[in-house]
Amino acid sequence: MLNASDYQVPADISRWRNLAIGIGGICTVILLAVGLVFPNQIETALRAWLLGFMFACGIGIGGLGILHLQYLTGGAWGVVMRRILEACSRTVLVLALLFIPIAVGVYNLYEWSHINKTDPIVMHRGWYLTWGGFVTRAVIYFALWWVMQYLLNKWSAQQDQSATYEEAATHLGSATAFSGPSLVFFVLIVSFAAIDWTMTLDPHWFSTIWGFLYVAGWSLSCFSFVVVILAYLSDKEPMNRILGKRHFHDIGKLMLALVMVWAYFNFSQFLIIWSGNIPEETPWYLRRMNDGWGWVGLILILFHFAFPYLVLLSRDVKRNAKYLAIMAIFILVLRIVDMFYHIAPSILTTKEYPKFDAFWLLYLIGPLAVGGIWLWAFFGELAKRPLVPIRDPFLEDAIEHGRGH
Amino acid sequence: MDKKIYGLMAEFDTPTELVDAARQVRDAGYKKTDAFSPFPLHEIDEALGIRRSILPFLVFGGGVVGLLAGLGLQWFVHVWDYPLIVGGRPHFSLPAFIPPAYELTILFAAFVAVFGMLFLNGLPQPYHPVFNVERFALATREKFFLLIEAKDEIYDYEETRKFMESLNPQEVFDVEE
Secondary structure, eight states: OOOGGGGOOOTTHHHHHHHHHHHHHHHHHHHHHHHHHOGGGHHHHHHHHHHHHHHHHHHHHHHHHHHHHHHHHOOHHHHHHHHHHHHHHTTHHHHHHHHHHHHHTHHHHOTHHHHTTTOHHHHHTGGGGSHHHHHHHHHHHHHHHHHHHHHHHHHHHHHHHOSSHHHHHHHHHHHHHHHHHHHHHHHHHHHHHHHHHTGGGSTTOOOTTHHHHHHHHHHHHHHHHHHHHHHHHHTSTTGGGTOOHHHHHHHHHHHHHHHHHHHHHHHHHHHHHHHHOOTTTHHHHHHHHSTTHHHHHHHIIIIIIIHHHHHHHOHHHHHOHHHHHHHHHHHHHHHHHHHHHHHTTSOOTTSSOOOOOGGGGHHHHHHHHHHHHHHHHHHHHHTTSOSSOTTOTTHHHHHHHHHOO | OOSOEEEEEEEESSHHHHHHHHHHHHHTTOOSEEEEOSSOOTTHHHHHTOOOOSHHHHHHHHHHHHHHHHHHHHHIIIIIISOOOOTTOOSSOHHHHHHHHHHHHHHHHHHHHHHHHHHHTTOOOSOOGGGGSGGGGGGGTTOEEEEEETTSTTOOHHHHHHHHHTTOOSEEEEEEO
16 A cells, blocks of 8 residues: 555655746736737737646646546546646636636637627627626636536545445546546537637638547647656656656557547548538638648648657657657647637637737747646646555556566 | 487476576577467566567558558649549648548558568468477466577577476476477
C-alpha cells in the first residue's frame, strides 16, 4: 500500500506556479491596457483573449473528457495520468471566470450581435443568436461540466480514503459506470460550445463536423499537455518510482492517433465543402486560402499533421520522455496556430476583414494571458492530491506495466 | 552418429534459468541461437542479443508505395488515359484523390505488415528439426528450451555440449536434422 504523503508534488512546482501567474497577470494587464487606450482595438484584444481561452479550455475541458475516457478503457496510461487529468478537470470554475470577458464582450466580438435584428439569415436563428441565449447556454455548459468533474473527483477522493480493496473497487465502479453515459453528454456539450464560441464568428457559415474538430483538437491538446507534465515529473521524486518508458510509449501512440484524427476531421470538412462547392459553405475556406491565410493553412497541414505524424511514428521518440515532451510542446504551439486560423481571419463587427497591423501581436499575448492564469490554477489543483491514485486496484499493474520492455 | 546434427538444445525448468543461460550463451559469442517458452518473455530479446526487427521500416515503405500507387493510378486514369471533366474541376484534383490514396496507403502497409512478418519469421514452415526432440513438445506447456545451431561460427560439438551442460540445464539434447 502506498502512502499519500509519499506522493506529493515536487517542491519546485510552486516556482513554476508563480512564473505562470506572473506571465498571465502581466499579459492580462497588457490586453486590458490596449483595450482601454485604443478603443478601436478592443475587438482584437477580445479575439486574442478568445484565442487564449479556447486554447486553455482545450486542455482543461479536454482533461475532463480524457478522464471519462480512461475510466471506460482502463489501461496503465490512464492510471498514471489520472491525477493530472483530475487537476485539469477541477479548473472548470476558473475557466468559467476566464469566460466572463467573452460573455461581457459579445457585442465587440461577434458580428451576429449587430445584425440579429436585420439580417434575414441571422434573424432566422432567432433566440439562439442573442446575448441572452449565448450566455445562458455558456452557463449550462459550465454547470454540466462542473457536475461531471465534481462527481468523478469525489469518487476518486473517496477511493484514496478506502481501507479495503473492495471499497476502492466500488468507487472505481461508480466512476466507470458514470463515465459511459456522461461521455455522450460531454461530447455533445463540447460540440455546442465550439459552435457557439468560434463557429458563430462567421454568422452565416455552418459546418456539422465543427464540434468534432474540437473534440479531436482538445483531446490532442490535453494529451500533449499531460506528456509535458509527466516528463517534468518523471525524473523527480516521487514519480520517477512510477513512470516507465512504456507509459510514455502508450501515451505517444494515443498522440499519434489524435494527430491523425484531427487531420481526418479537418480534411473531411474541407473535402465536403470543396466537392459541394456551394456559396453557403465555401466563403469560410475562400477567406482562409487568400490574403496570405493559405500559408497559415499550409503550416497547419505540414506542422500540425505531417511533421508530428512522421516523428511520432518512431518508437524511440515515443519511449523517450524528453523527446516526446519536445514534440508535445511543438504540438501545443500548433494548437494555438489552429485556433488562430479559426478566429483571426473572421469578419470584424465593423463588417470589414481584419487587416494586418502591429496590434496582431496581441494574438501572441492572449494565449500567454489566459494560459498563464489557467496554469497557475492547474498547479494549485495538482498539489491538492497525491500524484497517483494510491488505492486504485489497478495501480500495481499500471506501475508494473511501465517497468517492462 | 550417422545422422546430421542441426544443433544442441538445453531444457530448463523456469524462465529465469532460461534468461540467465541465454545471457551466458550470448556472452560466449554464439549468434545462431533461439529460445522457446510457453509464454512471451520480454527479457529474452535482450538476453539473446536479438536485434530489433526491420519490419516497421518495411511497413513504412509499403505505406509510401501505396500512397504513390494511389495517386499514380488516379493520375493515370483521370489525367493521362481518359481525361473527363467532372464538376468543372481540373483533371488533377488533389482533394478528391486523397481518400483513395489514403486507403491504398493503409492497404499496402497492412499487406507488408502481414506478409513481411511471415517472411521475416520464415513462415510457413512445415518442417523444423527441433520437433525431433521428443521432450520439445513440453515447450508449449511448462518447459523452457535454448537452442544453439550447428551453423554457428564458433560451434563445436564437444565444446558446445560441454558449455551447455555447464549452464545447469535439466538435460542437453542433440537435435537431428
